Amino acid sequence: MSHVPDTLAQATPPIGALLGGLLDPDSLARAVDDAVQWTSEAFGARAVRLVAADADGPSLLHRLGQDGFGRGATAGLASDALPKQLLARWRAEPSGSAIRCETTDPVDGSPATLLLVPLRTADRARYAMVVQVPGVAGFDAAALGQLDAMGLLISVALARAFAIEQDRQRAQLDRLLTTVSTDLIRFHAGGMEAAIREAMGSVAQFVGAAHAHAFVTGQLDVHWHMSGASPEPGDELGAGVPDGWLARLADGPFLAAGDGTAADALVLPLRADGEVIGRVVLVAGPRARWDGALALTLRQLGGMISQVVTSERLGRQLAASEARYRSVVEQVRDVIVRIDGTGKIVFVNRAWTELTGLTIEETLTRTPFDSIHPDDHAVAAAHLASVVAGEDRRERGVRFVAKDGSHRWMEIRGRAMFDAAGGFDGLSGVLHDVTERQRAQDRAQQALDDAVAARDEAQRTSRRQAQFLSRMSHELRTPLNAILGFAQLLEYSSLDEEGLDAVRLIRQGGHHLRELIDDVMDISRVQSGEFALSPEAVDVAEVWSECVGLLAANAAAMEVDVADLTRDGAAVQVDRRRFKQIMLNVLSNAIKYNKQGGQVHIDVRPAAAAAGDRTVVAISDTGVGVRSDQLGALFAPFERLGAELTQIEGTGVGLALTKTLVEAMGGTITVASEPQIGTTMSIALPPAAVGAP
Template sequence: MTAPTRSLPEPALAPDELTDPTDAIFRELFEGAPIGMAVLALDERFMKVNATFCKMVGYSNDELRQRTAEDITYGEDIATGRQLAQSLLDGTVRYTGDKRYVHKNGDVLWVSRTASVIRDLQGDPQHFLLMVEDISERKESERALQESRRELETALHANQLIMDNSQDVICTISEDGRFLSLNAACEELWGYTASELTGRQYVDLVHPEDRAKTEQASESLLATGKVTDFVNRYVRKDGTIVDVLWSATWSAKDRIMFCVAHDVTDRARIEKELREAKEEADRANHAKSDFLSRMSHELRTPLNSILGFGQLLDRQTHTETQRPRIRYILSAGRHLLNLINEVLDISRIESGNLQLSLEPVCLEEAIGEAIDLMRPLAAEREIMLSAGCPLQAMTYVLADRQRFKQVLINLLSNAVKYTATQGNVTVSFTDSGNGIIRFIVRDTGAGIPTEKLSRLFTPFDRLGAEQSTVEGTGLGLALCQRLVEAMHGSIGVESALGNGSAFWVELPRAESPFQKLAAQKIGPAPEEISHTGKRRILYIEDNFSNVTLVEQMLAERPALELMTAMQGRVGLDLARKHAPDLVLLDLHLPDLPGWQVLAQLKADQATRDIPVVIISADATAPQIKRLLAAGARAYLTKPFDIAEFFRVLEETVSAAPTVSEEAAA
């Protein structure tokens, strides 16, 4: 509080000079009061303050006696203080109000202050008496409360805006299932206004067929506190059906469900249409596969006659006019046969019926074989075909051997066909060091325009080559891509018009089976096999590396004699001729599937009792079960454990008579 500056008479007696007994009581109350008390001169100088006041503002008694009330008053409150001081001098008995002081450390504190005037016997004002209480905490609480109220009002306003403008229904539902509140969106969704729905049971609107699952969802909500992505059907006021997606939370404290409902009728319709379209596509795909399978048989039968008799004609004496005609017949027939095979392969891949046997395949060996097969075609076109890397090393990739060679031959065939005379085609590979092997078929052909690269692996799209004299179906690269991806690899190309092309394939690196052989020490031969007579084993396998592996494994078993066959029919002939004690059979052979070889062995009186052990990279349970049921004695999956291999040999060979015993008999 402040007072206007003016000349006032000095008080006759200072408060601490009072001698009346009642003055002693006043002094005791003044000093011991739990609130701040101060006596001020009429010019606002502090004359006396108690300890509570000093502690409140941070100044000592002596420091305050050298200051006025204005010196410790917050700037914005000085003018009001002067007005109140003047009103006291003008006759106001006392006033109580809030103001702000500035603490000695600079902090602002709120106080509740009661002020009055001490007058003499003549009624003239002598001093101001102040009683002050620190209300900073109360003011802070009031400020926080006001801030909370503002935030609440803002939140309520925002919530109201959201509810008013939301296209989704936002509602509260009681524990017994009655609508308590809804926003205006309910009329758009269900056709009812909020007032029409308030108090109604929500289940009354649910489609009768969905009420049971809706009640289950409500029970789950009460039990878990939350339900999301629940869809049910509601009947609108006009009788139409809408699909509604619900998200809801349960407040156990308020016993209320807070819910949001979203119209997903269009989405549900689209999903239904997509399901129906997929089912239709699946039916069409199955029909296509059935058609292709039947057509394959129907086309192969006449093709067999065309190619067979064509080859017979080619072997006979004919005129110069007949010779090219016969060659045209054979060329067209083989072209059609390749087309049938490629279409069937793609169909099998797309329908998921292509069976692959993934095993370690020697890359150098496969490249060498593919180059040997393609060399006559390259020589005919005067194209240099070579390996751009040494073929003596043993690098293995995880692949299906037959399909891997098919990819290699397809890429080499394309490179040779689209490279001009005197050109070059090279095959090489690199090891990235991260478990991936990349092999590359590079040619010096015309290259591929950049704008056509995206169509390169599209079935039947020859990128305009159909206008040229180069024969092709447009299926080779599409088939390569699908085969490589089925073997968990990737394929791509780097090409530019006029600079040739480089087709690359990446496949996972595989451990050499010979490394595994070296790591597993072969123990002494089982006693049951150590007879003076030899036991004869026939291994039917087209993978030379696998044959070599078994040969090395059996090298320390002098009691075992190994015969090998690279084709199924050759294996059948050897089995009938030599009656081996055991047949080891691979499932993926170049001429006959392994299961057909097994069936013929079991159907022939001469071979039906020979035990057959399947060795395959196909470890699927249905495949194993089917072949064991077909008569196989055991089934080993590649890469097989050597100890397990010899255990199976011991169990199957030991019971059979030896070759010498048969001879003696």
């Protein structure tokens, strides 16, 4: 591979927002498109394309991206045009890493290399990103790893986009069923079959059916065909159906899976007075992917057609028409309302009572605005006026006041009604309850506001803490300096040996306390953002040599052998004074927690050989080590992991300060340890810039 960015940092900005919670397919599609563009540019690809192993894949991909997220000459990258050996390996390892295959360019026949990256959605690989680069290219582990990581990010985006798309389709289907039920109840005398055909066709077309058939012996025989489909729907749509279907109809709607010669079919029973009188059968089109949940959702369609057929049996009298109207719409979860030309509510279904607690009788004595929150009157009035004028049919969200005083958010969609002479005859409308969605949005906004407030309060607390520690440091240092000064004078006095030992203890304790104050103040300054750093190119070997010299006496006392750093030229971009402070802290711990006669080693791995773009300095000892269950507390302030019970001196602040300083300089520090074997501290820091002083 000639060139791949050293880090995914260049790749993540286009799609990093995925982790921030994008909630609409358009934004996710743009993020995926940016990711494909990055892949094309980063790998010098001649073509990049997302492909699908399933028949429904292309429709979903093209619904999210008009060209299927393609770059370059993608015709040769279609799933049915890929080399057979590549497809075979994909099927054998559907969730594996990137697959490489040598091929020829379909445009000019020149040598080319294909990389297929499986994309994982819904716990199985149904899609893949195919990258074609010119020539016979090799790819190292880092390049393939970055390509796999990009595939994982695209997989997250596609999975989220497809889930949102499915949720949107389910919501659209619910609204479609509501609209269809409203249209069904208004069919004119003698127009029952046309109304059922239109309603059934609308639903069938939406779910991707090729054919649909509603059948009731001696009364109903309605067919619908998808545009371009064969007019012969198959035996399963005729008067005769498989024997097994008739037995299952009594149990409710079901999905009859195809066997290779026949397509999947959704079968809905039609009932009257509790008895099965007929059926609705929808046969899947070539791209339809159905499951049992869809059959249950479409139970409503069978119920609506059943009600229409039953009402037709009872006649076309006005009373029967009203009963037919109400029995159908009462099955709808949304509120259906009818307002006459004077603005009076003349009909509302039972869903209204379930949502607001107001009875139908109470509602029919009110005007529409009596139930709308006063703050939303203007929005509702503007919507009604635009609907009457035929200018706007968009959904608007308004709050309705329930009987108990609570509020329900509903999306309203209205349509103007006209009589036979063309005069205005009122409005019909559908109210869709979106209270939970609105509450979720309000909770999300409140959580964001709370997080911002908590962050601001934490920053204020940090500043107050820094100010307090600064004042306390000054107050402590003044008497402490006096104590240390007098202790030093007493050491030169004519005290006996016991007195001198006591004075030395006073001086050692004072120095220990002063170091503790300095470390705590450093941590506070870094956390409050009041810590100034002066990054420069610093030679690691030079600083290590200085630290070894400063701690030579400590090492000699423990008979610890500290290795020299033989690798020259490794440099990091850091504040020299603070880097030396870090190295002293780590080396001091490696010596004092070592075994008598132990060893300390140092290894430096420059950025070119280390992970990512960091130079890693690893300091290892042969000391007592740390248990795995204690590693999480190793960098906690004032935590000595039981060493406070030994004679080893320490404050428990050194490693906490070390971690704070490393992170302040853009680095990380990790630890690996085995009890009685030793410990390795690995410090990853930015490498010195080329040409840096």
